[in-house]
Amino acid sequence: MGGRQTGRPTLEEVAARAGVGRGTVSRVINGSSRVSEQAKEAVGRAIAELGYVPNRAARALAGSRTDAVALVVPETEARLAEPYFLDIIRGVSAELAAADMQLLLTLIRTEQERQRFEQYLAAQRVDGVLLVSVHRDDPLPDQVRALGLPAVLNGRRSPQEPVAYVDSDNVGAGRSAVAHLAGRGRCRIATITGPLDMDAARGRLAGYRQGLAEAGLPADELLVATGDFTEDGGRRAMRELLAQCSDLDAVFAASDLMAVGALAVLRASGLDVPGDVALVGVDDSPVARHLDPPLTSVRQPIEEMGRTMAGLLLRQIAGEDVEPSHLVLPTELVVRKSS
Amino acid sequence: MGGRQTGRPTLEEVAARAGVGRGTVSRVINGSSRVSEQAKEAVGRAIAELGYVPNRAARALAGSRTDAVALVVPETEARLAEPYFLDIIRGVSAELAAADMQLLLTLIRTEQERQRFEQYLAAQRVDGVLLVSVHRDDPLPDQVRALGLPAVLNGRRSPQEPVAYVDSDNVGAGRSAVAHLAGRGRCRIATITGPLDMDAARGRLAGYRQGLAEAGLPADELLVATGDFTEDGGRRAMRELLAQCSDLDAVFAASDLMAVGALAVLRASGLDVPGDVALVGVDDSPVARHLDPPLTSVRQPIEEMGRTMAGLLLRQIAGEDVEPSHLVLPTELVVRKSS
DNA sequence: CGGGTGGATGGGAGCGCTCCCACGCCACAT
DNA sequence: ATGTGGCGTGGGAGCGCTCCCATCCACCCG
Numbered sequence: 168m169g170g171r172q173t174g175r176p177t178l179e180e181v182a183a184r185a186g187v188g189r190g191t192v193s194r195v196i197n198g199s200s201r202v203s204e205q206a207k208e209a210v211g212r213a214i215a216e217l218g219y220v221p222n223r224a225a226r227a228l229a230g231s232r233t234d235a236v237a238l239v240v241p242e243t244e245a246r247l248a249e250p251y252f253l254d255i256i257r258g259v260s261a262e263l264a265a266a267d268m269q270l271l272l273t274l275i276r277t278e279q280e281r282q283r284f285e286q287y288l289a290a291q292r293v294d295g296v297l298l299v300s301v302h303r304d305d306p307l308p309d310q311v312r313a314l315g316l317p318a319v320l321n322g323r324r325s326p327q328e329p330v331a332y333v334d335s336d337n338v339g340a341g342r343s344a345v346a347h348l349a350g351r352g353r354c355r356i357a358t359i360t361g362p363l364d365m366d367a368a369r370g371r372l373a374g375y376r377q378g379l380a381e382a383g384l385p386a387d388e389l390l391v392a393t394g395d396f397t398e399d400g401g402r403r404a405m406r407e408l409l410a411q412c413s414d415l416d417a418v419f420a421a422s423d424l425m426a427v428g429a430l431a432v433l434r435a436s437g438l439d440v441p442g443d444v445a446l447v448g449v450d451d452s453p454v455a456r457h458l459d460p461p462l463t464s465v466r467q468p469i470e471e472m473g474r475t476m477a478g479l480l481l482r483q484i485a486g487e488d489v490e491p492s493h494l495v496l497p498t499e500l501v502v503r504k505s506s
Numbered sequence: 507m508g509g510r511q512t513g514r515p516t517l518e519e520v521a522a523r524a525g526v527g528r529g530t531v532s533r534v535i536n537g538s539s540r541v542s543e544q545a546k547e548a549v550g551r552a553i554a555e556l557g558y559v560p561n562r563a564a565r566a567l568a569g570s571r572t573d574a575v576a577l578v579v580p581e582t583e584a585r586l587a588e589p590y591f592l593d594i595i596r597g598v599s600a601e602l603a604a605a606d607m608q609l610l611l612t613l614i615r616t617e618q619e620r621q622r623f624e625q626y627l628a629a630q631r632v633d634g635v636l637l638v639s640v641h642r643d644d645p646l647p648d649q650v651r652a653l654g655l656p657a658v659l660n661g662r663r664s665p666q667e668p669v670a671y672v673d674s675d676n677v678g679a680g681r682s683a684v685a686h687l688a689g690r691g692r693c694r695i696a697t698i699t700g701p702l703d704m705d706a707a708r709g710r711l712a713g714y715r716q717g718l719a720e721a722g723l724p725a726d727e728l729l730v731a732t733g734d735f736t737e738d739g740g741r742r743a744m745r746e747l748l749a750q751c752s753d754l755d756a757v758f759a760a761s762d763l764m765a766v767g768a769l770a771v772l773r774a775s776g777l778d779v780p781g782d783v784a785l786v787g788v789d790d791s792p793v794a795r796h797l798d799p800p801l802t803s804v805r806q807p808i809e810e811m812g813r814t815m816a817g818l819l820l821r822q823i824a825g826e827d828v829e830p831s832h833l834v835l836p837t838e839l840v841v842r843k844s845s
Numbered sequence: 846c847g848g849g850t851g852g853a854t855g856g857g858a859g860c861g862c863t864c865c866c867a868c869g870c871c872a873c874a875t
Numbered sequence: 876a877t878g879t880g881g882c883g884t885g886g887g888a889g890c891g892c893t894c895c896c897a898t899c900c901a902c903c904c905g
Contacts, residue, residue, distance in 0.1 A: 175628065177891055188855035193893060203853060220629040224566035225891035228860050233563065238611075242596070253592060257581070260613040264622070269631075272577075272611045274599045283603070289514065290559040292608075427796060457766060459798050516861055527885035532863060542883060564861035567890050 176217040185213035196221060235269040236295040236480060239284065239307070242274045250452060251469060255299060255321060258473020266481050268294075281307075288314050295480045297321070303364045317483035319476045323366050323493070331483065331491035333476045335467040337367050340498040341374020342381070344419045344447045344465055347500055349382035353417035353445055357390040359404040359429060361421045368396070371421040371449065390415060394425045401428025409436055416444055417506070423448035423455045426462055430505075445506035460504035468496050515556040524552035535560060574608040575634045575819060578623065578646070581613045589791060590808055594638060594660060597812020605820050607633075620646075627653050634819045636660070642703045656822035658815045662705050662832070670822065670830035672815045674806040676706050679837045680713020681720070683758045683786045683804055686839055688721035692756035692784055696729040698743040698768060700760045707735075710760040710788065729754060733764045740767025748775055755783055756845070762787035762794045765801055769844075784845035799843035807835050 182192045187206055194202045195210040213219070227233045238259055240252060256272075263270050271293060275281050287293070288311060295317040298308055301324055308330045311318040320332035341358075348356050358375045361368025372391070379386050389411040392404035401420055405428065408415060418433075420426035426448030433444055440446050440460060448455055451466035475494055521531045526545055533541045534549040552558070566572045577598055579591060595611075602609050610632060614620050626632070627650060634656035637647055640663055647669045650657040659671035680697075687695050697714045700707025711730070718725050728750040731743035740759055744767065747754060757772075759765035765787030772783055779785050779799060787794055790805035814833055 178893095179891080182855095189892085190855060190894090191853080194854090197893085201853060206853080218628075220625050222567070222891055223629055223631055224563050224572065225860090226893075227563035228561070228567050228862085228890090229892040229894080231860085231893095235610075250589070256611065257613065260611065261615070264613075264619055267622070269626075270611045271574075272595065272599065272609045274596065274603075276600070280603055283606070286559050287608075289557075290562055292562055454792060454796050457793050457796060517863095518861080521885095528862085529864090529885060530883080533884090536863085540883060545883080561861055564890090565863075567860090567892085568862040568864080570863095570890085 175222075176219045178219075178221070181210065181213045181217055181219050184217060185209040232294050232484075233292060234267065235271050235293050236263065236297060236477075236484075237271045237273050237284075237287070237293045238297045238299065239273045239275060240299050241301075241305070241307075242276045251450070252299065254469035255473040255476075258470040258475075259297060259477045260473075261470075262474045262477035262481070268481070285310065288316060294484045295319075297476055297480060303366070317480055319480045319483070321472060321476055325366055328493065329491060331479055331493065333472050333479065333494045333496065334367070335469075335472060335496050336498050337370025338374035338377065340449055340465040340467070341371040341376075341419065341421075342378040343374075343498065343500045344449070345375055345378025346382060347463070347502065348417040348419065348445055348447060348506060349378070349384060351417075351445060351506060354384055355387075355390065355412065355415045356384065356417040356419060357392070357408045357412070357415045359392050359394045359401055359408070359418060359420040359425050361394060361396045361425075363393060365396075368421055375419055387412070394421065394428075396422045396424060398424045398428040401425030402432050403428075405429035405432035409433075417446070418444060419447050421449055423450040423452045423462060423464055426464070426505075427454060427458060430458065430462075441504065441506050447500075447506050451501050455501075455503070458505070463503045463506040464501050466499045466501050468498070472496055514561075515558045517558075517560070520549065520552045520556055520558050523556060524548040571633050571823075572631060573606065574610050574632050575602065575636060575816070575823075576610045576612050576623075576626070576632045577636045577638065578612045578614060579638045580640075580644070580646075581615045590789070591638065593808035594812040594815075597809040597814075598636060598816045599812075600809075601813045601816035601820070607820070624649065627655060633823045634658075636815055636819060642705070656819055658819045658822070660811060660815055664705055667832065668830060670818055670832065672811050672818065672833045672835065673706075674808075674811060674835050675837050676709025677713035677716065679788055679804040679806070680710040680715075680758065680760075681717040682713075682837065682839045683788070684714055684717025685721060686802070686841065687756040687758065687784055687786060687845060688717070688723060690756075690784060690845060693723055694726075694729065694751065694754045695723065695756040695758060696731070696747045696751070696754045698731050698733045698740055698747070698757060698759040698764050700733060700735045700764075702732060704735075707760055714758055726751070733760065733767075735761045735763060737763045737767040740764030741771050742767075744768035744771040748772075757783060757785050759785065759787050762789045762791045762801060762803055765803070765844075766793060766797060769797065769801075780843065780845050786839075786845050790840050794840075794842070797844070802842045802845040803840050805838045805840050807837070811835055 178189055178192050182189045191206050192210050195207050260270055273284055275284055296311045297319055299321045301320050303324050308318055308320055312330060318330055320330055322334050323332045345356055360372045363369060376386055392407045394400035394404040418429055420429050426446055430440060433440055438444050448462050448464040451464040455462040455464040479492055517528055517531050521528045530545050531549050534546050599609055612623055614623055635650045636658055638660045640659050642663050647657055647659055651669060657669055659669055661673050662671045684695055699711045702708055715725055731746045733739035733743040757768055759768050765785055769779055772779055777783050787801050787803040790803040794801040794803040818831055
């Protein structure tokens with residue numbers, strides 16, 4: 168059993184050693200103002216000498232915070248395979264570590280695990296929740312809020328998202344891609360969208376349309392095909408586009424993976440990229456770099472999104488920032504040979 | 507503040523409702539045998555009616571376990587960008603969820619974060635530790651053990667690893683790659699190794715040599731170049747190999763990333779893959795599939811390794827399995843066009 | 846010079862659980 | 876009938892903290 172009773176020093180022992188009361192030590196540790204400089208020093212010394220580390224379980228039980236937040240990832244997503252989440256995790260982790268908070272990772276696969284997770288929340292295990300890749304009709308964010316727990320989403324569910332979120336500028340991504348393509352002299356620019364029940368996909372599509380308008384190019388519904396962010400979806404959509412208008416000279420795919428699929432189909436149809444058709448993706452993932460030709464792609468500041476999410480959550484937990492904030496981070500076009 | 511005092515039911519309330527004592531409820535929850543069938547039922551009903559969920563903080567404080575394990579990832583690794591860790595996480599998470607344990611993710615970047623982590627351990631925050639990507643001279647595993655905490659590594663530091671670990675069959679990976687290449691009629695088979703201070707790299711190299719011997723091929727030290735698991739390292743090593751023996755007809759790269767680098771150099775030298783030179787990597791990562799030509803690669807059962815690690819740790823925590831176990835999981839060659 | 850004021854302080858009272866001891870009860874042996 | 880053992884059980888005693896109230900002291904005002 169876990170019976171390793173390391174005789175770790177307790178608050179009380181620190182207090183004894185410093186010649187003060189328990190309350191004072193607690194105040195020092197929690198950075199309360201109302202402590203004399205002298206007491207602060209004595210306690211600090213005692214802590215150092217004893218190598219005291221507060222017991223978090225006791226703290227969680229007595230207070231009502233846990234110093235931990237959950238990062239929830241619904242793993243239904245094939246997207247999980249992408250480096251995307253790793254970058255999010257990296258950002259979140261950095262921000263949390265700075266605040267001495269712990270990161271609890273929860274992958275939700277099955278309905279059962281989903282329920283188990285709800286129990287966690289109910290059991291007061293975390294101070295807040297970070298949700299990644301939420302779908303349009305996912306009730307989880309609202310459930311979390313209903314429990315009174317702070318929450319921050321990565322990407323909103325809809326433009327009316329009531330819960331705080333951090334998103335990238337999807338509209339801007341579409342616009343910049345199209346502007347770039349138009350600037351290269353392309354004038355029959357098609358797009359492969361993501362699943363339209365996701366706000367990110369709609370945003371990129373809207374950006375695509377704005378981009379066309381700004382470039383003075385006519386919108387043509389035949390140049391729009393719906394994908395699902397997967398490679399295979401990209402292939403299907405590309406075939407559809409080719410069948411509808413064989414004269415297209417550029418494609419803006421709303422994800423790198425779909426661009427990969429599109430490229431394969433273009434090749435198979437004897438079209439050269441970028442000679443005949445220019446191609447732009449979104450994500451700037453490693454595959455984009457390794458594709459042949461290397462793929463022009465719109466980069467999202469993923470790690471920064473993670474950091475921002477964590478920061479937002481921390482502020483909510485601290486009690487500032489009560490009304491939900493909505494942050495949108497800028498994207499950046501990375502030009503490579505495919506366009 | 508975190509003042510959401512949801513009036514969640516406590517053990518005591520469950521006891522009252524079930525008409526039994528606190529002790530009995532506790533026994534039921536913890537699956538102790540010494541409880542009458544009747545009491546068990548009454549308690550079960552009360553729990554369901556009240557929607558009782560045990561408070562983990564209280565449990566951790568009273569007992570001395572936390573029902574949480576830490577997954578530690580030293581992020582010095584560029585490898586973190588790969589899907590590798592995600593798969594590990596997936597496996598670990600699945601196994602832990604089944605045991606109703608929580609997963610605490612800890613990325614260690616700086617020396618400071620490393621120290622903070624040691625404090626965690628000392629503060630009795632977790633019941634066990636999973637360590638990923640440990641280097642030859644990393645003291646962390648020993649420190650964890652010194653604290654009396656169960657630990658399981660992903661990959662051993664050396665053949666004499668004292669701590670429990672789960673690894674993939676690196677020697678087998680090398681052997682199968684070479685056997686495959688030899689079977690295709692190649693007889694000047696080179697290898698690009700990983701950094702030789704890593705056991706995985708040494709293992710793959712050893713497998714390469716065994717493979718040559720088994721195929722009746724002579725070993726030639728000029729056909730061995732040292733890389734570092736990165737794309738750039740692969741490029742450098744490939745140039746070195748080409749300079750040393752221009753007559754090589756196959757390359758076994760100890761990672762997909764290095765194979766990518768090698769491929770670029772081969773191309774640049776006007777060599778065709780697989781026409782002139784056959785190429786095999788290790789990891790079966792997504793880039794392998796998207797490479798042109800698609801890369802033959804040795805697949806490791808990464809997710810399964812994660813699951814196995816977690817399982818091993820859980821058993822250690824439960825008190826079984828006191829002497830460290832060393833598990834080696836088989837690999838599998840995935841043949842594609844590059845060989 | 847007494848009462849007032851406010852900041853620093855000590856320590857009691859829990860937080861919700863597990864551990865464990867002592868108690869009652871029953872079946873069996875004497 | 877009395878003794879013995881074991882099982883199921885209740886509940887006291889903490890685990891190490893935070894919260895909060897009462898206390899104390901120094902200093903200020905009228």
